[in-house]
Amino acid sequence: MGTRRRGLLAAAVTVVCAVTVLAAPGTAFANPTPPPAPSTAPSASASPATGSASSAELEAVRKKLDELYRAAAVATEEYNDAEEKAKLQSAQMVRLAQKILKGQEKLDRLKDRAGAAAAAQYRGGGLPPEARLMLSDDPQEFLDGAGRVRQGHHAAQGLLGEMTRTQEDLRQYAKDADAQWRKLEAGRKAKAKAQKKIEKRIAAAEKLESALEKEERERLARLQERAAQRAQSDWLSSGILEEIKGEATAQGREAVAYATAQIGKPYQWGAEGPKAYDCSGLTSQAWASAGRGIPRTSQAQWKQLRRVDIRDMRPGDLVIYFDDASHVGMYVGDGTIVHAPRPGRSVTTAGAGSMPILGVVRPDADTRTERGAPAGAGPRTDAG
Structure with missing residues (x-):
């Protein structure tokens, strides 16, 4: 590899190393494939005849690409999680809005009923039913009226109680809607942050790959394929x-x-x-x-x-x-x-x-008991 090409590749690796170090704290980036066996590692020097990157340099690029794409995958699932939560919260806000609308309509009907009762009292001369009852000279009318007054009292108390409960429900719905809105806004920020992380890591990976020539990219692809094949072979060799x-x-x-x-x-x-x-x-x-x-x-x-x-x-x-x-x-x-x-x-x-x-x-778990894995138990991982 020429001095300029080697410098470009080294610079690209340095840049993506910095990007990986700046990843979110606590995020672990496991290599998706095992490193090559030491006995098969080629010399770190470039081939003078071709001037291309050495196998050791390409192996370093492969590992760094794995880290970047793994980091992008982690951020993608963060994005997807925020997206799913936003859908649920939006649906909840729609349901709350419907409850608020129905509650307000109910409160309006109750107020109309209360207004009608007040108007009826006004048409009766402004005297409450108890006062009109006491002025009656007819004993039977007094007894009949006493029953109606009790019923009226119960109806009025029920109306006032229902109005109070409806108003309390509306206040609670409004409070819940505000809480959902805050969650939705927090989710929007989390989603935007995850998107930025995804784009940054993918851009770094693309920058690293673009520093390679066609022949180097082909060799890199073969390295990646061989690493995956080795991992699969190791897994199958267990007899699983x-x-x-x-x-x-x-x-x-x-x-x-x-x-x-x-x-x-x-x-x-x-x-x-x-x-x-x-x-x-x-x-x-x-x-x-x-x-x-x-x-x-x-x-x-x-x-x-x-x-x-x-x-x-x-x-x-x-x-x-x-x-x-x-x-x-x-x-x-x-x-x-x-x-x-x-x-x-x-x-x-x-x-x-x-x-x-x-x-x-x-996903379609049935009621049969799987070997060595009762409901809720974790899988055996020594085969993986």
């Missing part, structure tokens, strides 16, 4: 595939059919189809097409869906990746998943063990 014999349910087959039909469509963060998807957008829409609504984000899918042992995995189950549950794919059988990988890639199939497995969850 021989134990995975689960059969898909009818809904599971529908979800798999939907997901695999999206192969070739581009990854786009925050997308739920039909033209593009992110990882959890693909899995949530696949199961929605099968008639089963599931959480939108990979973290929520991990937290809320039933966990099953990896050995009990069946087509349609969701494989959750990385310690922070920031990626998800759908198991389709034969040790393979379908997933939306990352920006710049398309929906594709991959080895289920090509990334670090956190666990497996089942």
Whole structure:
């Protein structure tokens, strides 16, 4: 590699290192693929004949790209979570607005009834019913009137009580609406912050890749593919595939059919189809097409869906990746998943063990007891 080209590549790596260091505190970026074995690591020096980046330099680029795209994936799920909360809060605000409208209409009717009662009293000479009753000379009229007065008292008290309760309800609805509005505004800010993080990391990754020449990008792609193959081979060498014999349910087959039909469509963060998807957008829409609504984000899918042992995995189950549950794919059988990988890639199939497995969850969990994984239990992770 020429001095200028080597300088550009070094500068690009420095820039993206800085971006990664400036990531949100507490966020862990696990490498999605293991580093190459020391015995196979080529010399760090560039080839004089080609002037291209050395394998060691490209391996450093690969690791840095993995970190950047992993950080973008984490931020994408933060964005998706904020988006889902905003939808729920908006719906709640609509319901509260409807309650306020109905409550106000009810209060207006009650006020009309109170006004009608006051007008009737005015037409009676302005005397209250008790006073008119005391002036009566007819004993029977007095007795009949006493019953009507008691009924009138009860009706008036009921009317006043209902008006008071309605006014209290309106005040509570207004307070709830204000709280929902504050949450919606906080969610808007969280969503904007996540979007900024996504765009910053993707831009840094693109800058790093653009510093490579075509031949270097091709070698980098081969490095990435070999790293994934090594991880998948290590996973399969445990003999795990021989134990995975689960059969898909009818809904599971529908979800798999939907997901695999999206192969070739581009990854786009925050997308739920039909033209593009992110990882959890693909899995949530696949199961929605099968008639089963599931959480939108990979973290929520991990937290809320039933966990099953990896050995009990069946087509349609969701494989959750990385310690922070920031990626998800759908198991389709034969040790393979379908997933939306990352920006710049398309929906594709991959080895289920090509990334670090956190666990497996089942959207269409039934009442049967899976081997070694009672309801609510976490999966075995030594196979992943």
